[in-house]
Amino acid sequence: MSTPETPEEPKSAADDAPAEGAQVSEAEAELAAQRLERERIERRKAERQGPITAGTALSGTAADLLAAVRAVESGEKPPATVFEEARPAPRRPAPEPARRAPVVSQGPAAPAEGTxxxxxxxxxxxxxxxALAPPAASVLGEGAARVLRDDPWQLxxxxxxxxxxxxxxxxxxxxGETGPADERRGRAVTVWLLEQAAPAGHTVLEMAxxxxxxxxxxxxxxxDAVRDAIAEGDVLVFQDGLGDDAGEDGGEAAESEEQPVQVLVGLERCALAEESLTDGLARLINSVPKQDxxxxDWERAAAAAEGSAGELIRAVAGHGLVLHTGGEAALAEPAALLDAAHAMGLRAWAATHGPVGRARFADRVDGPGVATVAGLLxxxxxxxxxxxxxLALDLLVVLDAPQLDVETGALLTESLPDGARLVLSGDPGVLWSVGPGRVFADLLAVRACPQIASRRPDPGPLGELVSGIGVGELLQVEAPGKEVVIVPVRDAGEAxxxxxxLVVDSVPRAIGVPAEETQVITPGHxxxxxxxxxxxxxxxxxNxxxxxxxxxxPGDRVAYSPAHGRTLPGRVVGADDEGLRLDCAGERIVVPRERVEQSVRHGWxxxxxxxxxxxxPAAVVVLPGDAVPALSxxxxxxxFSRADRHLSVVHGVDQALPRAVAEVTAxxxxTRLPELLAPQLPTTPA
Incomplete structure (x- = not known):
């Protein structure tokens, strides 16, 4: 597990919301469902037996922190001195996977006006x-004013x-009563750093x-700040092994030796969501799918499908969890699976990252059965x-799987009925979720279930270019139809x-793609x-x-972000006393006046x-000179893979582009998902 980078500066939902959303009421319902899911996880935590167990002996700061957790769990205040070295304790046995019925959302409660x-x-x-009063009252609750007076850093x-x-x-x-050494500040900054780490993808941080x-x-x-945060219950601490559980000689010799470990600290909501996700995945992996x-019939459908589509159908026939990888062309394979399942009378649905993807995938399948992940939940x-x-279904195919974070993944797996099948499908080369975890990548690494890699490449010069980037090569592709055009620039003004x-004149004239169907993509805001x-x-x-x-x-292109991590491209159709009226992928949305500034941006x-x-149809990717640090x-x-027919690259980074492709990986x-999932997997390969 790699050492994480320093958590980045926080952004608003509109600043860094990489996925699409839905109507305001849908967003509120989803947020409420997530909050209630966290309450369920907290109840589950309270039911756990005994303290967090250690895999090996620790000393120094690590032992101090672990002892602090044990003291808190026993109701004591941990001392500030170094604790005795903890004796090795056996790992907590993996529980039997069991589905827990999700709590139905009743909608979020607004803070009282008096508060x-x-x-x-x-x-x-x-x-x-x-302007901070409403969010502070919402976050801190009914006694928010008293909390802020007692501990101003709770802001x-x-x-x-x-x-x-x-x-x-x-x-x-x-x-004069305050200063940098105030323990309240240390605790609050500890929590703040972990909150910033979550949007950067970390479910926990290494202690160092x-x-x-x-x-x-x-x-x-x-x-001391971390120990105080643990004592107050603001954060959780874990220790995970770094090496094999036993050496070649095995047995007593391995047990008597100290094994390397790492101490991890995380927010309760992230850490426990990851545990809940682990239970849900283990239930799918270890269960026998419903004989539906x-x-x-499954074999007949597999034989009728082409190539790796047949392999996908066969894998899904006998397993509760299957992973599928591939690019845009590979979407034909989950589409074939969905059609086959419908033909067998199964309740089969696909869920995409957002409405644009939903509309594109719906064109590939016969009949209904395509939703967004947010809309489904x-x-x-x-x-x-x-x-x-x-969820009233037998098969769920989640597309854009790299965009799943642990909280959304936990909600999905906990929502599946016993005997259902789950397929996670996506392109492993794209950016990961804006949210804690790397669920799809972790599952691919663990190899806990069948993995079907599509053999269906994206066609044409664009497909060749993107496939090369995926393996670390920036190829010079032949583009006789001007599918790929490089436009060198010297400075920001020229860019x-x-x-x-390009958007207004060149692409419409030379390629035939109008400006409203051309998307500009640039590294930052x-x-x-x-x-x-x-x-x-x-x-x-x-406009x-x-x-x-x-x-x-009216007529402006916009990017609407109803929640952090979700973006919905749309267009302004009007405005009135109720708010800004948008058309987002055919959905009519009204954004209240007070939410426009934080959730709507122009979207060209x-x-x-x-x-x-x-x-x-066309994308213009802008790479100015100051974009080099952001390139990977x-x-x-x-x-580059957002374009269907034409890609223009406004190129001002010289050799930094091929260097980033070759050397700068994700x-x-x-995360803890691989460590948590390993004890719950079958002893024989899936």
């Missing part, structure tokens, strides 16, 4: 913006607040990485749930000019050639207007994360 008013008064005394629990801002708020409230980050935030005693079709789409609370020229600058320039040419409603006019230009799960093989693979993420 918001009290919080607003405290914020004013500390010089903090009044860090509000999304978007940084330590230096919380420090200023604390100084204004407490005066966390204490180093605390030091950079001015916490004078990082280990004669074996000869919220109940806005899909088959609904049976009396036990499970903006050429991008607008800020900078001289970020989405903000490019969207302003494109709006001026394509000039005064921006009467929050900077938007997107980041690659926002573009995941969607494709357009997954980013380039994702951006950023490491620290």
């Amino acid at each position: 918001v008013g009290e919080v607003r008064e405290v914020l004013a005394q500390g010089g903090a913006p009044a 860090l629990r509000v999304p978007g607040v940084r330590p230096e801002q919380a420090d200023g708020f604390a100084r204004a409230l407490l005066g 990485a966390l204490t180093e980050a605390l030091g950079r935030q001015g916490v004078p005693a990082p280990e 079709g004669a074996g000869e 919220s109940g806005a789409e899909g088959p609904g749930r049976d009396p036990e609370g499970a 903006v000019h050429r991008t607008v020229q 800020g900078g001289a050639v970020g989405t903000r600058v490019l969207n302003a320039a494109l709006k001026e040419r394509l 000039p207007g005064p921006g009467r409603f929050g900077g938007f006019d 230009a997107l980041t690659a994360h926002q573009a995941v799960g969607s494709r357009w 093989r997954p980013w380039i693979y994702t951006a 950023k490491p993420r620290t």
Whole structure:
């Protein structure tokens, strides 16, 4: 497991929401379902027997932290001194996988107006913006004002607040009573760093990485800060083995030797969601699928399918969990599986990352049965749930599987009925989820179930280019139909000019793709050639207007983010007293006035994360000189593969592009799924 990078600066949902969304009511329902799922996980945690067990002996800081957890679990306050070395204890045996009925969402509760008013008064005394009052009241609950007076650094629990801002708020409230060594600050910054690590993909952080980050935030005693956070129940600590459980001699000799371990610290919601996901996956892997079709029917369907599509059907016939990998052309294989399942009378559904992908995949299958993951979980789409609370289906095919984080994955697996089959299908070369975990990549690495790799390559020059990037080579492809065009630029100003020229004139004239079907993709929102600058320039040419409603006019292309990690491309159709009216992939959405600024951006230009799960007839990928630090093989693979017919690359990074393709792989993420899943797998290969 690789050491994670320092958690990045937090972003708003509109800043870094790489997937599509749905209507406001759907988003609220999904968020409520996630909150209730976390409550279920907390109840499950309370039912666990005994303390967290260790695999080996620890000493020093690691032993101190582990002992702190044990003391907390026994109801004691852990001492500040170094504890005695813990004796090795056996691993907790893997429980029998069992499905738990999901809790039905009743919708999120808004904070009381009186609570918001009290919080607003405290914020004013500390010089903090009044706009933070509603989110602070929502996060901190009914006694939010008292919480902030007692511990001003709890303001860090509000999304978007940084330590230096919380420090200023604390100084204004407490005066000379506060300082960098205040234990309340250390605890709050510990939690804040883990909260920033979650959107970066980490479910936990290694102890060394966390204490180093605390030091950079001015916490004078990082280990003490982590111990205090554990004692207060703000975070959880784990230790996982790094080596084999036994040496070649096995038995007693291996048991008497100390095995290398790592100490991991994580947020309760992430760590326990990962455990819940593990239970759900183990139930699928170890279960026998429902006998919902004669074996000869499955074999007949497999024989009628082509190549790896037949292999996929055969694997699904006999297994509860199957992984499928491939690019855009490979979507024909899960489509063939879905059609075969429908022909056998099964309740089969596919779920995509967002509505654009849903519409594209629906064109490949006969009949209904395609939803979005968010719509499926919220109940806005899909088959609904049976009396036990499970989804009323026999087979679920989840497309865009690399976008699953552990919380969404836990909700999905817990929602499947006994005997159901789950297929996770996706392109392993694209960017991972914006959210904790790397579920698809971890499962591919563990090899816990059948894996079917498509042998169906994406066609043409674009397919050849993207396939080369996937294996670390930037190929010079022949493009007689101008499928791929490189446009070199010298500076940021020229990059903006050429991008607008391509979208407005060159691509429509030479390729025949209109501007409204061409998507610009750039590495970030800020900078001289970020989405903000490019969207302003494109709006001026394509839909000039005064921006009467929050900077938007009817006809503007937008990116709507109803929740963090989800983006829905759309268009403004109007505005009134209720809010901004959007058409997003055929869905009519009203965004309330107070949410427009934080959840809607202009959408002629997107980041690659926002573009995941969607494709357009033409794409213009902009690589300005200041984009070099953001470039990686997954980013380039994702951006270049968003084009169906034509790709223009506005190229200002010289040799950094082939170097990134060859050398810069995905950023490491620290997760526990492989370690948790291993004890629950069958002893023989699937």
